[in-house]
Amino acid sequence: MGEVESYEVRPIGTVRSSLTRREDAPRQGSEGAPEAWIELRDDFRDGLLGVEPGRELLLLTWLHRSERDVLQVRPHHDPQRTLKGVFVTRSPDRPNPIGLHPVTVLEVDGCRLRVAPLEAIDGTPVLDIKVATRADGRCPEPSR
Amino acid sequence: MGEVESYEVRPIGTVRSSLTRREDAPRQGSEGAPEAWIELRDDFRDGLLGVEPGRELLLLTWLHRSERDVLQVRPHHDPQRTLKGVFVTRSPDRPNPIGLHPVTVLEVDGCRLRVAPLEAIDGTPVLDIKVATRADGRCPEPSR
Numbered sequence: 670m671g672e673v674e675s676y677e678v679r680p681i682g683t684v685r686s687s688l689t690r691r692e693d694a695p696r697q698g699s700e701g702a703p704e705a706w707i708e709l710r711d712d713f714r715d716g717l718l719g720v721e722p723g724r725e726l727l728l729l730t731w732l733h734r735s736e737r738d739v740l741q742v743r744p745h746h747d748p749q750r751t752l753k754g755v756f757v758t759r760s761p762d763r764p765n766p767i768g769l770h771p772v773t774v775l776e777v778d779g780c781r782l783r784v785a786p787l788e789a790i791d792g793t794p795v796l797d798i799k800v801a802t803r804a805d806g807r808c809p810e811p812s813r
Numbered sequence: 814m815g816e817v818e819s820y821e822v823r824p825i826g827t828v829r830s831s832l833t834r835r836e837d838a839p840r841q842g843s844e845g846a847p848e849a850w851i852e853l854r855d856d857f858r859d860g861l862l863g864v865e866p867g868r869e870l871l872l873l874t875w876l877h878r879s880e881r882d883v884l885q886v887r888p889h890h891d892p893q894r895t896l897k898g899v900f901v902t903r904s905p906d907r908p909n910p911i912g913l914h915p916v917t918v919l920e921v922d923g924c925r926l927r928v929a930p931l932e933a934i935d936g937t938p939v940l941d942i943k944v945a946t947r948a949d950g951r952c953p954e955p956s957r
Contacts (some may be wrong), residue, residue, distance in 0.1 A: 676821070678819060679908065681908050681909065714896060716885070718896065719897040719902055724901065726901070731820050740859040741859055754859060754864060755865050756857075756943070757868065757942075759943055764825050765823065765873070767873055768938065774855070789940045794818070797899070797901070800902060
């Protein structure tokens, strides 16, 4: 492979949540996570143009409490489960601990977004926000 | 916000693809992207335990050709389209240019994975691989 380059990520904002301990956080947003605020840094405010309540977005976070030297885990820390490579899991412990969170926007207030559900704990740095697409976003509701 | 911290991401591998120019790459994998190889660095090999052909994974890449100071774009560079904040788009130009690619594993060969479809160009650094979940993975085919 040759070169071992690295890149610098700079948080665009921070999660503000009632979840303060990693051990209290659900494993996925869909497992009963609360709503939370995303506080964007003021210099990234222009990037929110067009964000409205009801939009489904993907938040990318830096899971700053993670261990980066873990390559294999037993899912849910269950000793009965088969050991798996972290790259076929959603474990927060992984070489580059980037969290991926599908959320719905509930409210936009200047540089702040209220979103749900979000399992990331208070203080988690936010790296990016993308619109969810059909390919990776939530499934559209079945027509009724 | 106070502190402006930053974090270092270290690529776990590299995309090897017939796509070599950003202007030739489809905007999304689902828009006719080819298959490609992911070459993992040997020291991350243990993280692949359990990866098998047919698995649907999410690749996270570092879009190294991107401009990081762009906050608003017209989707598809179309002057007729409304200006949007990058955080409601999938533009590769954004403050932390992390690419997100839903792919299917076609073949596993040691540290190399053959996957499809992948719109990332040859040489793109790979940051992470996660299993796709119902919430952010591909939608199941509608029952017929």
